[in-house]
Amino acid sequence: MSTRIAFLKGHGTENDFVIVPDPENAIDLSPAAVAALCDRRAGIGGDGVLHVVRSAAHPEAKAMAGEAEWFMDYRNGDGSIAEMCGNGVRVFARYLQHAGHVEEGDLTVATRGGLKTVHIAKDGDITVGMGRAVLPEGDVTVSVGERSWPARNVNMGNPHAVAFVDDLADAGTLFTPPPFSPASAYPDGVNVEFVVDRGERHVAMRVHERGSGETRSCGTGACAVAVATARRDGADPATTGAPVTYTVDVLGGRLVITERPDGEIEMTGPAVIVAEGEIDAEWLRAAMG
Numbered sequence: 001m002s003t004r005i006a007f008l009k010g011h012g013t014e015n016d017f018v019i020v021p022d023p024e025n026a027i028d029l030s031p032a033a034v035a036a037l038c039d040r041r042a043g044i045g046g047d048g049v050l051h052v053v054r055s056a057a058h059p060e061a062k063a064m065a066g067e068a069e070w071f072m073d074y075r076n077g078d079g080s081i082a083e084m085c086g087n088g089v090r091v092f093a094r095y096l097q098h099a100g101h102v103e104e105g106d107l108t109v110a111t112r113g114g115l116k117t118v119h120i121a122k123d124g125d126i127t128v129g130m131g132r133a134v135l136p137e138g139d140v141t142v143s144v145g146e147r148s149w150p151a152r153n154v155n156m157g158n159p160h161a162v163a164f165v166d167d168l169a170d171a172g173t174l175f176t177p178p179p180f181s182p183a184s185a186y187p188d189g190v191n192v193e194f195v196v197d198r199g200e201r202h203v204a205m206r207v208h209e210r211g212s213g214e215t216r217s218c219g220t221g222a223c224a225v226a227v228a229t230a231r232r233d234g235a236d237p238a239t240t241g242a243p244v245t246y247t248v249d250v251l252g253g254r255l256v257i258t259e260r261p262d263g264e265i266e267m268t269g270p271a272v273i274v275a276e277g278e279i280d281a282e283w284l285r286a287a288m289g
Contacts, residue, residue: 086219
C-alpha cells in the first residue's frame, strides 16, 4: 500500500460518497476500512464508498468487462457490500467524466446489480437506466414505535418496503431500522421508504437505507417509491402503453423517475464532485486493525 491514496468526495441530492479510484483493484478495502472512511467525525464522512475499478480487474465484474469498462464496487457506510446505489451510479459517472475517462453522452457501468446505462447531459443532469422493478407478492408491514403501516414490496436489484403515511414525521428519527414483518420477506434486511403526496404525480419521501441509516437521498428508493405510487394510483405503463413520470422529493433535493412501457425505469438528477485529496495510508492501515 502506498503512503498516500487518492480520494474524492461527491454527492447526488446530498447522498454523499467517498470515491476511491483504484483502476487495477490494488487497494484492499476491508469492511473496517470502509466504515472508517465513512465516519463523519474520525474519517472523511459519507453514506458509502464508491470504489472505482476497471471491470477486467475485479473478479465480480470480469464477465461484464466486454460491455462496461468500469465497475462500481459499492460499499455501504457500515462496510457491508451492496448490490446497487442509484445516486452512487450518477456520482460514479460524474467522477469518470471529471477524471477524463468519459465525456458527455452515453456509457455503461457495471454493478453487482448488473449493467446500468448512463447518459451525461449537457445541462449537467445525469440519467441512469435503473432496470425493471420486481413486485413480490405478499403483504408487508413496517412499524415505527406503536404505529404500523402496510408497505409495498419493491425490488430494484435491492429490496425496498414503501409505506404511505400522512406526515413524514411519522417515520420518527430513523436512527435504527424500522421493524418489518414478516421476517421472511427480507431475509437480508430492507431499505424502508416513508412517502407523502405533494401533488399530481409528485411525492416526497424519507428513507432508512440498509447499512447506512437515514440518508438524504436514495436513488433506488426513489424508483421504488415511483413504482409503488404509480400502482397505488392505478398506473401501469405495461398495461396502458404510455410512460409514467413522478417527481420524487428527497431531503437532499429532487429526482425525476420515469417508468416506460417495457418496464425500464430511468432516474434523472444531479451529481457533484465537491473535493479531492489524499488518504493517509498509515491512518487507513490502523483503521483496518
